[in-house]
Amino acid sequence: MKGIFITFEGIDGCGKSTQTALCREWLESLGKTVLLVREPGGTRIGEKIRELLLDKANGAMAPMAELFLFEAARAQIVEETIKPALAEGKAVICDRFFDSSFAYQGCARGLGAEMVSRINKDATGGLAPDITFFLDITVDQAIMRREGRGGEKDRIESAGDAFQEKVRQGFIRAASEDSRIVTIDASDSPEVIFKQIQEKIEALI
Numbered sequence: 524m525k526g527i528f529i530t531f532e533g534i535d536g537c538g539k540s541t542q543t544a545l546c547r548e549w550l551e552s553l554g555k556t557v558l559l560v561r562e563p564g565g566t567r568i569g570e571k572i573r574e575l576l577l578d579k580a581n582g583a584m585a586p587m588a589e590l591f592l593f594e595a596a597r598a599q600i601v602e603e604t605i606k607p608a609l610a611e612g613k614a615v616i617c618d619r620f621f622d623s624s625f626a627y628q629g630c631a632r633g634l635g636a637e638m639v640s641r642i643n644k645d646a647t648g649g650l651a652p653d654i655t656f657f658l659d660i661t662v663d664q665a666i667m668r669r670e671g672r673g674g675e676k677d678r679i680e681s682a683g684d685a686f687q688e689k690v691r692q693g694f695i696r697a698a699s700e701d702s703r704i705v706t707i708d709a710s711d712s713p714e715v716i717f718k719q720i721q722e723k724i725e726a727l728i
């Protein structure tokens with residue numbers, strides 16, 4: 524039995540957490556065993572790397588160091604968690620995966636889309652999601668949501684609105700280059716968004 528690998532992407536504040544939770548509940552109601560993980564993190568080693576990446580005290584981090592830390596956390600979660608779960612036939616939902624490196628490090632940090640795509644492939648040993656949902660909202664909409672949510676901004680969230688706009692353009696580019704990525708208008712209500720996600724997954728399983 525082969526599992527299914529679903530990822531969610533978008534700029535900070537796009538509503539991924541709500542949708543990943545709805546997706547988990549729904550797949551479980553269909554009798555599937557679901558593993559919901561987030562990147563960076565999801566393993567003991569990955570959570571340590573996450574702390575390094577998000578800590579505001581690490582403002583001096585070089586973009587290339589940032590990329591390799593994300594890729595290191597990714598390589599770990601793929602080997603330790605995602606591949607075994609898929610081999611057991613589980614549905615794996617990942618809150619961010621390698622398209623985030625494409626958009627944040629490749630496009631927004633300016634490291635280059637081609638180079639990051641190549642490293643993405645190496646870090647995952649060629650494992651790619653079966654389907655990816657890009658929850659697309661404008662930077663202004665995301666700011667309003669984040670304000671509603673409160674809480675302190677982490678190092679990457681603090682990079683500014685122009686940075687977030689570049690990230691968004693990076694995701695738009697990724698989606699235009701790969702039919703695996705489904706773009707969803709994330710300014711709709713959570714119910715309307717989830718219905719579209721459900722339909723796409725139903726067509727796959």
Ligand code: TYD
Nearest residue numbers: 535536562563593619620623624627679680
């Ligand atoms: P997180 O708190 O998980 O953000 P969110 O709730 O928005 O998913 O923090 C992860 C941050 O790391 C987020 O700002 C996106 C960024 N990121 C990258 O820059 N590159 C990557 O490859 C990944 C996975 C995340």
